[in-house]
Structures are given as C-alpha cells and as structure tokens.
Amino acid sequence: MKASFEVLEQLYRKVLLGAPLEPDSHDYIFYLSPAFSDRDCSTTTSSSCSNLLDVQGKHQPSSVNLAIRSVAPVCLQRHSQMSSTREIILLQLTVIRVMISRILSVETESHAKEKYRDIIKILLKSSDIDSKLTCMFQNSDKLLSHMAAKCLALLLYFQLKEKMTLSNSWVSFCQKNLSEYSESDKVVNCLWVLTFVIKEIFKDTCSQKTEILKQFLTPFDAIFEAFYNSLFSQHFENHQNTSKLINSLICFLELLELLIASRIHLKLHFTCQRILFLKPSIVFDVITWPVHAFVKRKFIIFIKKCLLCKVGEDLCQGSVPAFMPPDHPLDVDLLALADAVLQAVDLGLLRTLSVHGKPSCFGGNEVQPGCERVAGPDHVILRAASLVIIRSLEIKFQNCVSANEMTVVLQRFMSELLTFLKPHLQPSLQSRNLCEWLSRVFIEQDDDMLEAARAALGIYLKLTRECAAAESSTQEKEMWNHHTHENGYNPHCIFLFILKSIGFDSTVLLDFLISSETCFLEYFVRYLKLLQKDWDNFFAVCKYFDVTESKDNINICCCISSLVQDRSGNQTERSPLAVLGSHRDVRAWVSGASDASSEPRNHVVMSEEAQATLQANSLSPRQASQSLVDYDSSDDSEEESMDQCLANSRLTSLHQEAMKKIQDSIGTSRDKKEPSLESQSRPLVPKESNTPFIVDCDIAPNNTASKVGISYRIVKCFEELQGAIYRLQKKNLFPYNPTALLKLLKHIEAIYNKSMTPL
Template sequence: MEGVEEILDQLYKKVLLGGTLEDDVHGYIFYLNPNLSEQADCTTPSLTRSNVSGTLGGVPGAKSPFEMSRAREVKLLQLTVMDVMLSRVLSAETEALAKEGYRKLTEGLLQSAEVDSKLIWMLQNSDKLMSHLAAKCLSSLLYFQLRAKMALSNPWITFCQKHLSESPESREAVHCLWILTVVIKEIFKDTHCQQAEMLKQLLAPFDITFEVFYNSLFSQHFGNFQNPSNVVNSLVCFLELLELLTASRIHLKLHFKSQRMLFLKPCALDILAWPIPAFVKRKLVIVIKKCLLGKMGEDLCRGSVPALMSPDHFLDGDVLALADALLHAVRLGLWKDLSVSGKPSRFGGDEVQPGCQPRIGPDYVTLRAASLITVKSLEIKFQNCTSAAEMRADLQKFMSELLTFLKSHLRRPLRLYNPCEWLFRVFIEQDDDMVEAAKASLSIYLQLTRGQDDTSGRLTQENEAWIHYTHRNGCNPHCIFLFLLKNIVFDSTVLLDFLISSETCFFEYFVKYLKLLQRDWGHFLAICKFFDAAKLQCGVHTHGAVTPSLVQDSRASHTIQRALASPVGHTVPHALASPVGHRNACPQVSWASNASSEPQSQVVMARQAHTVPAHGPPSQTPLSLVDYESSEDSDEEATNQHLANYRQTSSHQEMSRETQGLPRTSQNRKERSRSREHQQRLLLPLQSNPPNCATGEVAPNGAVQEVGLFLRTVKCLQELQDAIERLQEKNLFPYNPAALLKLLKVVGAKCGKV
C-alpha cells in the first residue's frame, strides 16, 4: 500500500508540472486502475488488474477501519491524478511530448482497464468526495473522447439513458445532468475545435431521453416527489442544461427536439408556485428572459452568430409560443404566486447585530427578470398581432398585473400621477435590462400607434387619449426617456458611453426613439409640460431619480390633467405656481426611511423660484439628502451644497471631455456659449423664470431656480451631438454615426422652432 501511494504521489507531482513520462506509460496503468473491491487486499496485483466484474465479486474476509481508510485515500489519489492528467491532455499549454505520453496513458486506461465503467461505479458511491471526483474525471474523459474523435463510452450512454428515464429525483440523474452540462460548457469554451460536430455526437443519443426527463420532472405535482432535495438539484442542473441546449441552437445551428422543449411545453412555469427555494425560481425566470431576448449562452459564446449560417425558421415561432404561454400564465395569476422577498445583505453577513433594526428589501434580480419578460412577451405578441383593440386590451390587462405585482414588493410606492417610473425603480441598477425594457416599451407604443403622425406639434383629441392611456399603463415612451435623462442627471457623457458600449442595446433604442420624436413632437412637448406641472404640484423635484412624494390630493391629479390637455404653447396655470398651493397638495416624505433599500438620488430645488429664508420651519425648506436641522447655519450650508454640487458636476463633465480626448479650446467655448445663448431663447415652461439662471444657480435676488425640463433635455442632446461630431472628426468613434447625427440635427432643428 505504501509503495502504491508513493508512486502515485510522484506521478501526481510530475503531471502537475507538465513533466514527460520517461518510463513506459503502460506501467502506470497498474497504479491508476481503481480497485473496486471493498474487501480485497489492495496490494494484490491480480485484483488490481482485474476488470469490473472480477473486482465486484470481492474476496472473503473483513478489513479493519485503518485499512479501509487507507484504501479510500488511494482511490482519492488515483482520481486526483487522473483529473490532473486529463486537464493536461486537453490543455494547449502542455508540451507536445508530455501531452503524447498522457494521451497514450489515458487511452490505455480506457481500453485495458475499462476505467469509464469503474468511474461510473464510483459515481454512485455514498462518499460525496469520491463521487464528486469521479464525476469530474468522467466529464473530462468524455470531453477527451470527443476531442480525439473517439466513440463515446457505451456504459456511460446506457447509464444516463436508464437513470434519466426512470426518476428525475435520483442522485444518479443529478450526476448525469451535471456531467453533461460540464462537457457542453467545455465544448463552447474551445473555439478551435469543431463545436457543432462534437455537440451533435454528444446530444444525439439523449435527444429523446431529455424529453422524457422534462415531462417527468415538470408534469407532476411537487408533493408527489419522495426526495425534495434531489428534485431541487435536478431542477438547477436541468435548467442550466436547457439554456445550453437553446444556446447550441442559436450559435451552432443544431436542430434537436429537446432544444424546443422549453418553448413548446410551458409546464416548466408551474414550478414558480412550488414550495422550493427562491433561487431556483429566479433561475427559471432568468432562463426564460434569456430565451425571449435571444441571449442564451452569452457568457460562453463570445463570438457573434455567423451570418452565412442558414436561419432557424422555427425559432421565431417558438419564441412567440413561449411569450403566449407566459402571458397566459400571468393572466392566471403567475406573479401572485411568485415570492421575491429578499434577505438582508450586510458586509458582516446576514446576522442582525443587537440593537440594529433588520432592513429587508425585495429581490431586485427576480423583480427585474419578471418585469422584463412580461414587457418583452407583450412586445413579441404585438409584433404578430393586427387587431388594435386586442392590443389595447392586452396592454391594459398585463401591465395592470405587472404594476400590481411591483407595488406589492417595492418599499416606496409608485407615483400615482406617472406609473411610467416603474421601469427605473426596478432597473436602475442594471443598465442592460433597463435599456431592453425601455426598447420593448417603445416597440409596444410603436405597434399601438402605427399610422399616427404628429409632426405639426399639435395634439389631437385622439393623441391626448393615447397620452392618458399610455400613462395609465406605464409605457409612455417620452416619460421613459425623460426619466432616463433625469436618472443620469442629464449628463451627455453617460449617453455617449451607452452609445459606444456594446453591453447594451442603447444605440438601437436611441435611434428608434429619435425617429419617434420627429413624428410625435407635440406629444413630447406635452409630456415635458406634464413633468413640470407635476413637479410644481409636488413641490419637491429629484435631480437624478424620481421623488418619493405622492400626489394624494384630487386637485393635484386634476391640475396635471389640465396641463396635459392644454395647448403646447400655453403656460402652466398660475395656481400651480403658488408655493403654498403645491406644498399643501403634496406632503413631503423623508429620504432617510428608504435610504437603504432604494438607489440614492440627488435632490435639487423646484423650478419655481424659492427664496432661502434665514430661519423657518423645516417643512418649508427644500429637502436635502443631509439633515441640517442640528446645525446653526443649516440654511446657508444647504444653499452652498447645491452650488457645490453644480460646480462639481460641471468640473466632472470637463474632466470627462479631457479624458476622452476632447480639448477645451477657445473655439469650443465660443460654440458652447453661442449654443447656450440660443437655448436660453427657447421656450421655458414658465415664462416668469429668468432665462439666465441655470440649474441650481442662485439668482441675484438670492432665489434658487431651476430651468425647465425641455431646455435641459435640449441641452443634453446638443452636448451629445457635439461630442459625437468631435470624436468623428478624430476618427475615434467606433462606428459610423452619420445616421445618428442626422437624427439629432433634425431634433435640434425642431427645438429651435419652439
């Protein structure tokens, strides 16, 4: 026994360093061949060289605990050496001579020692460590066979087909799914091999077996399972396998029946109502999200889909079937059964220290995924629907379900006057999903308003009805775009980053929105008025995100409706400009209560000119992120803070221009000065505000003022256009922005005519 351990230890060190095997490789087969007899003496050469059937027979005589422990250590060492050796064989960094020796040793273990059969036997061992190491070795061995263009192990195929067809809750089924998943991932990672041929060889024997397993796992009630823990493990492994199967359909153009199971058989959605851990439900929702967005396997498949490959004509129909199935489940109350309660996360762990109040927020990962697949399913359905009445009914039905679902989980309630803020309340921390949701909402609006143009800048009665309808259902595209600008503090450099980055679909969304803006100009102006009216009505306006205030007075909603219905050039009624009126209509809410669960926002002054008093009750002073009540110079510090924030933002933007290679020349300053003078001549939502007072600046009379939302939007788009043009002149823009610049110039021309 000691001799075997010593030789295995030397072999392990040599293989770990990638050394060459000087001796005859066939001599190592004796030491690497596992002895499956639990009673025989491990030092007996005849038993060590025997096959599976011979070793399983055993030799009479019991072994002491010490001998059994030593035998276990030898098996674990054998598995470790095989795992390292297989990784060296498959690695491109291993020297050719050493790799050839490892390859011959592996082939010898397969042919003479039947190591694949012995690994399958060890896979079923109750010893979890030994079972896991056997699974790792078996997955590497299968990948080695695929790379070497050898036939797959027949014992392995038989083993998988048997256990996947019999019971979805057995340990053996979990091992089969895990090994298959690991092998498929390795194939995706290796871009130098023939991925399609290897995957076809691997999946062909299990195509029917996967469908049988899918039906047996998802078609029965959770209470009928005898081993719930194994069912959870099967669900986790099988959901990952389903994503990989779909990814192979997209990226490698393979066609198997098992790749369409999730699309055509929506019974997998039933597990969202099962009493299983929340992370399993989250995994299913994320898999469905990737299927609807076409992002299956995006972490593994780095390259884009080859253009020369024939398109999958069934994929669009399958995605539509999945979207219809999801919407049907939502209609039946799918989100009512989904729990998204999160756990408290702290630097020191989940335990609450004595004297501390536990703050548990919702699981935003699940909230984002559930919201996105609902909106995306609506978009897919509307793209294949021609009935406007049906689309309107579906929009109201499913968006109402979604908003009800979100209101029950968000700690701060949504604005009553603008449900469109739900998108940024949910997606503010995830840029890619946020842009996807915005693009889907925009596509829904375009489908609903096909054939309606508003280039004249006037709102018809039908268009006004559409404004109210889209507001009520939280999918108004102009509200969503303005909320986006407000959340990025109208920083054009953030939009530029979005346009340059390939991590989001912002370019596609932005181009579609600019095209809509040209034909929906009157609607956009009305929405700007709507935001300004709502801001004045509430008395508090957030610079980066939405305000926590709620419109609780019926007069507030009525006044906002008047702002929407009034002509574009009409000013906001004087009643809204009264500081007492709008302060009473919308009570102020402290930020401190929700600071831990919601994204922080920068609070700025309302557009109405407020004179900062030297003394006064806190309820009559603008809200701030910092409580200044304990300071003697609270009002003065609050004003200085707003000025510092404004100067810091300006300095940050200048630094961003310098880091991007945009010099601050005198000519650029003159251009910006002329642009600023032109923008100051544009229409302001309130004509009483002085045009020379920028956001957050202090006027000569000591009042803090803010320019209108329309002017800030125009300024942001103009800065974006200037930045793109400067980058294009230096050939630093990653693609040709000519079409984008053309759209921005058209929008700029419309702004100049206001």
C-alpha cells in the same frame, strides 16, 4: 501500495509541469486505472481496493520503478500521512484530470502532449474506466463522487475532441437514470457531467463545435424529453426529501439553458433543444410550488433569458455576432413561450408570486441584535417578472394585425403588472404618470432597464403603425395617446424618466453606447428616429413634466415653511438645510412628505426661483462633480477645445441669458442674517446665488424657468454626447462608426432650435 503512491506522486509532478514522460505508455496504465470492481464501489473503497493495489505494487513495471527511485526519499516523508486507499484513488483521478487538461492546453509542448494523448487513449480502451467512474457516483464520500464525475466529464470531452465513439456503458448509464425522475444521487451527477461537457464544447475555440455537440447530443435526444416530462410533473408536497428534487431541478435547469443556447448560437435542431418551447406551461407550475425563493428566482430569470435570447451569454462572449440572422423556427418557439407566459399571468401567476425577500446582511444572514430589520421586496423577482411580461407582450404583438386586439390585450396585462408592482414601490407609484414604473423598478439594473424600454418602444411603434394604417380619427388618436400614459408605455415619458434617473449625465449615455452589455444603441437609435417624427408629443410631455415639477416644489416649500416656523420659537435661527440635515435626509424627507413627487432622487427643498437657478446651473459644464468616466483627456489640443466651445455656443448663450434674468430678479432677496453654507462640502445652491431656500409660497412662477426646462436639458445632454463622440472618433477610440447616430443627434438639435425660434 507504497510504490503505487510514489509513482503516482512523481507522475503528478511531471504532468503538472507539462514535462515529457520517458517510459512506455502502457506502464502508466497500470497505476492510473482505479483498481476496484463494481461490487466494491457500491459500498466503499476499503480493504478490497487496498489488497488489489498491493498486488499492483508486486508486479509493477520495472521501467517505472527506475524512474522514481531518485525521488523516493522525498516521497517517503509524506507517505505516512497519505497512504490510505481513498487518497490513492483521489490522486489517480487528479493525475488523469490534469493530464487531459494538459492535452487540451495550447501551452503544452507537442512532444509531451502526444505522450499524454497516447496514455489516455490506451486507458480508455483497456480499463473500462467509464464504468468504474460511474460506479463511484453513488459513493458515500462526496469528494470522491465529485472527482469521479469531473474526471469522467473530461474523458468524455476528450473522446469527442479525438472523434472517438462514446462509451456504451456511459450512454446506457444515462438512458437508465434519465428515463424518468428518481431521487437517486446518480441523476444529479449524470446531469452535472452532461452540463460540464457542453460547457467545455462552448468554450472551445475550434470551428467544429457544432459537429462535436451534435455527436454528443445524438444518443440523448429522446431521453432529455422523457426526463423533462417526468421531472416537472412531480408533486412537491408528496416528497419527503425535497432537497434532492430541488437539486435535480437546478441541475436540469442549467442543462436546459445550455441546450437552448446551443440551438440559438450553434444552429442545431434537436428536439431536446425545443422542449421548453413545446411544453412551457408545466415549467410555470414550479414557480407556484412552496419552494425556496432562490428556486423561483432562478426559474423566472431563466424564462427572461429565453425570451431575450440571452441564454448562455456568459459562455458565448466574443464569439456571438452582434446581430443574429433571422430564424423563423425560433420566432415561432418564442411566440409559444410568450403565449404561455401571458396565459399563466391570466391564471393568476402574479397574484400568487411572493416577492417578500429576506434582506441581505454583510458578513452573515442575520441582523445583529439592536438593529432594525428593514423589510422589503425581492427586487430581482420584481425586475425579472416585469421584463418577462413586457417582453412577452412585444413578441405577441409582432404577430398581431389588429390594433383593437392589441389595445385590449395590452390594457389587460399592463393593468395586472402595475397592480402587482404598486404595493412594492416606495414611495408609491402615482396614478398621474404610470410610465415611471419602468425606471423605478429597473433603477439598479441597467441592462434590464434598457431591455424593458426597448420592448415598450417596440409595442408603441407597432401600435402606431397599425393605427396609422387604420386611418384613425383625431379623437381616436388622442384617446390612444391617453392610453399610452394610462398603461405606462409612453416612450417619451419612459425616456425622460430614464434620463432623470441618471441626472441627464451625457457620460452615462456614452458608457451605454460603447458598452456591449446593454441594448442601448439599438434602443437609442430607434427612439431618436421616433423623436424626429413625433416631436410635438415629446414637447407636450416635456411641458407636462415642467409643470408637474413646479407644483411639487411649491407644495414641498409650503410644508417645509410650516415646519421651520413651528421650530422657530424653540430653536436658534438656522438654515432650512441645517434643520433637515444632510442631502440624504432631505431626499428621504421629501419622499415621505410628497408622494406626488415624480423625481424623489433629485428634488431639492427650495423656492421655484431657486429651483430654476439650480436647474439652469446644472446645465453648465460640471465643475463640482466628476463624471463616471472622464473621456475628455487632459492632452486635448487647444483646437479641439475651441471646436467644442463653438459647438456649444448656441445653447450656452441661451443658458447665460436665463441665468442672468433669474439672478437679477432674486439677487437682493436674501436675508443677511442667514448663516453661511460654506461649511457644506457640496452646497445645493451655488455660492454666487443669493436665493433663500424658503420664500412665500404664493409667489407666482417665473416664466424664465420654462426657457431652461426639461426639453433644454435633454438637448444639452445630446450636445454634450455629440462632443464626446466626436472627440473619441477623432482619436480612433470609438468602437464603431457613429456617423448615423451623430446625424440623428444633430437633426434633433435642429428641430429643437426651430421649435424655440419665435415666428
């Protein structure tokens, strides 16, 4: 036993460094094969294994003995601490695992790699190591069980890479344990090994991944379907040890995701890859089980990935084409899944779905004594459920031909979704513009927000085409336009709310455009094409936003004026900003004071004229704040700067005229006794403005504000985006050819200028 440990330790050191091995390959098999029988491993690896290893030590090959004599004194220093049988078996498994990793690594020298390959091939043929490792799955030692599973997974992957036939013992083991669900630990280990092997195949850079995976899945195609039916037909309440059922669910869900990913990305067509689409309804039953929230969250996110065809995206980065070719069988399967989602919602899925999440705490899972726990919904589930429904509607409408049918279906499910969301959105969602739900729900998740916006746009375009084909009357078109607002899918409102949520910052749009993590390019191009054809509706929506925002600001000013007047008798004179506190406090107060506010994140307490001044000022180049990423590098030439100035000259002159009129009309109205705002690090109103924060609420709105309304802010944002793209393209830094996108942006600018030109 002592000699066996010394040989293994020396072998581990050499393999870890990728060093070549000198003795004959068969000599190492004697030490690498775990020496215990099936009967021994069914309990523990105890004295019987020790005796067998001692026998090995008496008959060890002489060539290996000579190789380790020079390092024996070093090994003896640790031998007293690592002489147990368990540690020797763990060392055997570790050496095998590292040796296979070295074989698969491109950094290993070819001479050493060939030696390692010979040793593993001999080990697989001569020692029946597959049976021994599967036997360890039921060992009470969790570390030993996990190491055996990992070692077996690498051996299976090695067999696939070397085009060797998979071991019959392993195939039989899987067929026996996955023919139906059981609470044995063997099931979880079996699923883990299968998942590990498929992940390794995905990560492989060779061109034969499809053939390798086909060889691996062929023996298990029917077994996976049987296990799927058995697992999801379980009754959660009837299980005494529910933790094993949950472990099996989570492991199989990960395997199922990889199977679907291989169907999409590797173009395989096994039945096991279509199980979810063939029988999707039983999966939704799990969401209604009384299980932990993280289990429901995993299942909803899994369904979301399937509907978006994003399963396995973490493993496929860099190898997946940007645009997948048409796949009609996959479209049929996605329609079946979308129908199952809508059917589950019809049966009350959202009404039974609990989204009350426990707040996360930094450094632990409990709130410290004396601190107030802020209850709130599980936003992950809210986002996933919302995106699942809106995407399912888009898929369903791609296969519908009747505009009336689509309108009825859309109204039913969007009403269900909005009813589900309203109690969880604070401040509450206002009935006057329900399209705000999308930006409110997805504000913390850009990729999901843009996927939802793209799906809503797809629904709108489909309905538009069907209504145009039916030659609807003007009254019907107006009713349909009202329908888009009433059910929260009007594309113009959605786009405006998204832009408001990012503060009309063109650099954020640029980040989206050059990022491969969102679908913004596709969504943006489709929306700009719609905008060219539907400018009148867009402009009407912008006017509505301007009017609504003005009314909200007047209402807020009235409330704050009363608040300050009530305090004036008891406090020294202070500015309203000082009364309300920091900008965060202002935003929180406004959110609570005016539920009708359509932009709680960006409201500022001031009169309408001051609001117009701030709005106009925000359109100029941002000097007080830095962008998320500064794409305008400091080494720009003077010529580039001049080109940018000329490009913005038209809109900048309009902005300056509006600013001058606003400042002239309110420049003398400031009370000289008002304290200075210089102590504020970032004042809400520029220093050059003499606008008071509070004025009489009866003042009539200034018509000048309309000249710098939300439509101007959008076009200005597009102009800044054009300039940034031009500069990056000029330096060959833009990741793709943006010519078509720039033409669309230029055309929108021309349409705006034409609409603003007096007749």
